[in-house]
Amino acid sequence: MAQKIPFEHPGVVLQEEFIEPFGLTKYKVSQSTGISQTALGEIIRGKRSISTTNGLKLAKFFGLSDEYFVKLQMQYEVETAKQTEKKSLGKIIRFTPKLKEPPDEELLES
Secondary structure (H helix, E strand, C coil): CCCCCCCHHHHHHHHHHHHCCCCCHHHHHHHHCCCCCHHHHHHHCCCCCCCCHHHHHHHHHHHCCCCHHHHHHHHHHHHHHHHCCCCHHHHCCCCCCCCCCCCHHHHHHH
């Protein structure tokens, strides 16, 4: 059975796709966004989630859509939950509503 490639933490994406390629430092990003260096370091190491507020700040700094980092975080959390809860999710039986009985033929004819 093929093993699923883990979804990258948004902090890894931030570091590898934005900070490193542009030659930025955590200090520069921190000073420009108002996100503390400690928080930024924890985000990059995958020890902290990107909050909506920090996601907006990072998006503004890098000229991205407001939702960019927030969506990355959400996707990461969904994929992580699907993997960690795979067993319990597999036990859930999908709800199927019962269809109402069709109307009486007599009512349709009038």
